[in-house]
Amino acid sequence: xxxxxxxxxxxxxxxxxxxxxxxxxxxxxxxxxxxxxxxxxxxxxxxxxxxxxxxxxxxxxxxxxxxxxxxxxxxxxxxxxxxxxxxxxxxxxxxxxxxxxxxxxxxxxxxxxxxxxxxxxxxxxxxxxxxxxxxxxxxxxxxxxxxxxxxxxxxxxxxxxxxxxxxxxxxxxxxxxxxxxxxxxxxxxxxxxxxxxxxxxxxxxxxxxxxxxxxxxxxxxxxxxxxxxxxxxxxxxxxxxxxxxxxxx
Numbered sequence: 001x002x003x004x005x006x007x008x009x010x011x012x013x014x015x016x017x018x019x020x021x022x023x024x025x026x027x028x029x030x031x032x033x034x035x036x037x038x039x040x041x042x043x044x045x046x047x048x049x050x051x052x053x054x055x056x057x058x059x060x061x062x063x064x065x066x067x068x069x070x071x072x073x074x075x076x077x078x079x080x081x082x083x084x085x086x087x088x089x090x091x092x093x094x095x096x097x098x099x100x101x102x103x104x105x106x107x108x109x110x111x112x113x114x115x116x117x118x119x120x121x122x123x124x125x126x127x128x129x130x131x132x133x134x135x136x137x138x139x140x141x142x143x144x145x146x147x148x149x150x151x152x153x154x155x156x157x158x159x160x161x162x163x164x165x166x167x168x169x170x171x172x173x174x175x176x177x178x179x180x181x182x183x184x185x186x187x188x189x190x191x192x193x194x195x196x197x198x199x200x201x202x203x204x205x206x207x208x209x210x211x212x213x214x215x216x217x218x219x220x221x222x223x224x225x226x227x228x229x230x231x232x233x234x235x236x237x238x239x240x241x242x243x244x245x246x247x248x249x
Contacts, residue, residue: 006030006104009053011077012124013104020118027114028104033057035169039080039095046084046091049111052076054101056162060178061093069143069180070155071136073098075162077230078128084108085115098170099163128230135229142221143180148189151179153218154225156199156208161231166208193217 004025008014013021033039033055040046042062050057056075062068071093074080080095085108114121142151155178159168172190176183190206193199198214200207208214215222226232 006053006102007051009076009102010051010079010104012079012128013051015124016118016120020114020120023118024106024114024121027106027110029106031103031105033097033100033103035097035100037097037100039097040084040091041094042092043090045088046081046108048105048107049079049081049084051079051104051106052101053103054164055097055103056099056101056159057095058098058178059093059095067180068094068177070178071139072132073155073158073162074230077162078132079125081108082111082125082129085112098159099168131228131230131232135225138221138225138229142219146219146221148179148181148185149192149217150219152186152189152193153198153214154222155179156206157211157214157218157222158225160208160211161226166211168206169204170206171204 004022007021007025007028013024016024028051031050033050033052039050039057052075054076056073057080058070059072059074059080060068060070084091115125116122142154146154152175155175159170160166172183172186175190176186179186190199190201193214194201196213196217198208198210198217200209
């Protein structure tokens with residue numbers, strides 16, 4: 001599958017006019033991202049943006065003592081590395097491939113050029129950024145106020161929403177980093193979900209057996225993110241053009 005065909009598998013790009021997609025397709029490289037691959041890391045400059053077409057990427061913030069928590073999850077509805085388009089400073093978060101798969105990669109300078117020459121791309125990326133900010137805020141409140149069992153249900157549902165299957169590869173150690181808790185807490189929470197018949201967890205493989213049960217066990221944050229976050233269909237609005245800064249003598 002070439003870039004022109006692959007581009008329609010990312011819902012953010014699929015909604016662009018044909019001409020905008022053709023220009024972007026010429027600038028994209030199709031890459032296959034393996035499980036666990038680090039796209040960007042703290043202290044490193046980001047040179048590209050990635051539009052997943054089959055891969056799923058988790059974004060998490062890491063403190064100096066190595067304590068971390070997930071701030072967002074990105075699949076075929078979005079883009080990773082968008083901030084590098086306007087900010088040349090090193091990354092402050094880590095982006096790790098949760099589920100391997102294809103993605104479209106573009107140099108940040110090329111994306112910036114297209115951003116300022118396509119009102120439709122501007123609108124799509126601004127809308128996505130706005131909804132992503134809401135998702136990050138929702139996740140922050142959820143991590144502070146809701147029980148671990150509820151948060152684990154929310155995370156499993158959010159991950160499956162971006163996957164073509166009800167099975168995913170994720171270790172308890174990695175889950176503990178994403179949820180910002182000790183591994184023992186994840187072990188106990190996953191055990192309770194398994195005994196309830198909601199999931200099967202074996203050797204780093206999680207299989208969702210009862211999605212309705214997970215939805216009932218999740219906190220309100222899952223439904224809020226599903227209905228208003230990046231996965232939700234955004235209401236079309238007239239493009240707002242962001243002009244290039246004027247050059248001064």
